[in-house]
Amino acid sequence: MDNEADVFYRELPKVELHAHLNGSVSFQTIEKLIRRKPQLNIEHSMTAIGKGQRRTLDECFQVFKVIHQLVDSEEDILMVAKDVIKEFAADGVKYLELRSTPREEIPTGLTKRRYIETVIQAIQQCKEEGVDIDVRFLVAIDRRNGSQVAMETVQLAEEFLLSSDGLVTGIDLSGDPTVGHGRDLLSALQRAKNSGLKLSLHLSEVPSQHDETDLLLNIPPDRIGHGTFLHPEMGGSQGLVDKVVQKRIPLELCLTSNVKGQTVQCYSEHHFKYWYQMGHPVVICTDDKGVFATDLSQEYKMAATTFGLGREAVWKLSQQAIDYIFAPDSVKEQLKQKWSDLQPQEFK
Numbered sequence: 139m140d141n142e143a144d145v146f147y148r149e150l151p152k153v154e155l156h157a158h159l160n161g162s163v164s165f166q167t168i169e170k171l172i173r174r175k176p177q178l179n180i181e182h183s184m185t186a187i188g189k190g191q192r193r194t195l196d197e198c199f200q201v202f203k204v205i206h207q208l209v210d211s212e213e214d215i216l217m218v219a220k221d222v223i224k225e226f227a228a229d230g231v232k233y234l235e236l237r238s239t240p241r242e243e244i245p246t247g248l249t250k251r252r253y254i255e256t257v258i259q260a261i262q263q264c265k266e267e268g269v270d271i272d273v274r275f276l277v278a279i280d281r282r283n284g285s286q287v288a289m290e291t292v293q294l295a296e297e298f299l300l301s302s303d304g305l306v307t308g309i310d311l312s313g314d315p316t317v318g319h320g321r322d323l324l325s326a327l328q329r330a331k332n333s334g335l336k337l338s339l340h341l342s343e344v345p346s347q348h349d350e351t352d353l354l355l356n357i358p359p360d361r362i363g364h365g366t367f368l369h370p371e372m373g374g375s376q377g378l379v380d381k382v383v384q385k386r387i388p389l390e391l392c393l394t395s396n397v398k399g400q401t402v403q404c405y406s407e408h409h410f411k412y413w414y415q416m417g418h419p420v421v422i423c424t425d426d427k428g429v430f431a432t433d434l435s436q437e438y439k440m441a442a443t444t445f446g447l448g449r450e451a452v453w454k455l456s457q458q459a460i461d462y463i464f465a466p467d468s469v470k471e472q473l474k475q476k477w478s479d480l481q482p483q484e485f486k
């Protein structure tokens with residue numbers, strides 16, 4: 139049975155800005171995929187990390203490989219994207235930016251272009267079905283694939299920026315942070331920025347990325363994913379923090395992901411506290427709600443209980459996220475109106 143607190147967090151209108159499509163696949167959808175592909179012998183325990191469990195970063199990235207085997211055709215992507223969008227909507231998310239790495243799968247005839255088109259189709263179908271959520275798409279660059287693929291991905295994203303009726307808004311840089319170096323991706327990212335694509339970059343997700351982060355902050359990105367090791371106490375530096383603060387670059391923070399992936403010791407030591415206390419823009423996000431067995435309501439509740447935020451502060455946190463979305467100002471205005479209509483009298 140849901141208690142009153144859970145209802146508050148679910149009904150709280152929310153903005154989700156950091157969600158990887160294939161990391162967001164729910165238990166129910168994984169079951170459907172396993173039934174479609176019994177020959178793969180994949181069990182559910184291979185695709186999600188349950189309560190209290192932790193994995194090394196490397197083990198977490200193995201999980202994505204398993205999910206990619208299950209999601210390898212247009213049909214799969216359409217189903218997965220529609221299910222994920224509807225699940226976010228059911229969790230009270232009113233605006234969602236989904237990100238995903240376009241993949242070619244020769245056995246099923248999937249191309250990178252069709253991959254993007256299929257995600258767009260899923261967004262459009264949800265809209266036609268009246269699902270109460272505004273969804274946009276960020277095309278992801280997997281850092282492991284190097285400079286040429288990064289450049290091709292940006293070119294593809296540029297085409298869709300012009301042809302997708304505002305649905306493709308930007309680029310995400312993600313993938314195993316221990317592989318590759320941002321200097322090889324700099325020109326692709328700079329080109330994306332110059333073409334009007336917004337940039338959300340995973341930065342300082344692990345220690346030892348100081349110089350890469352310093353370099354990529356010069357672009358500058360429009361938002362930062364994680365930023366776990368930016369500040370000096372975490373092996374970053376005051377110089378990095380100053381750059382982020384001066385440019386006022388919002389941070390997308392994913393508490394459960396960081397704890398289960400073991401880049402953060404425990405919830406109370408999460409860097410949410412550092413940036414929130416500074417008054418720097420932060421947005422609570424899920425990262426991979428399927429893999430980490432969470433949802434955005436739980437993430438808000440966890441942040442609130444761990445750091446002692448009252449309901450008014452939680453409301454403000456979800457409302458402020460509207461300012462950091464990649465969609466145009468007209469969409470921000472619509473969302474602000476929606477929040478204002480839903481706002482409890484006592485917070486007005």
Ligand SMILES: CC(C)=CCNc1ncnc2c1ncn2[C@@H]1O[C@H](COP(=O)(O)O)[C@@H](O)[C@H]1O
Nearest residue numbers: 158159160161195198199202238239312313399
């Ligand atoms: C391992 C761990 C703690 C994960 C959370 N942190 C992450 N850091 C970097 N890239 C990620 C993370 N989670 C998901 N991704 C990216 O998203 C992909 C899965 O979604 P998609 O296929 O792009 O639709 C992964 O293959 C990876 O490239």
Ligand SMILES: [Zn+2]
Nearest residue numbers: 158312363425
């Ligand atoms: Zn991420």
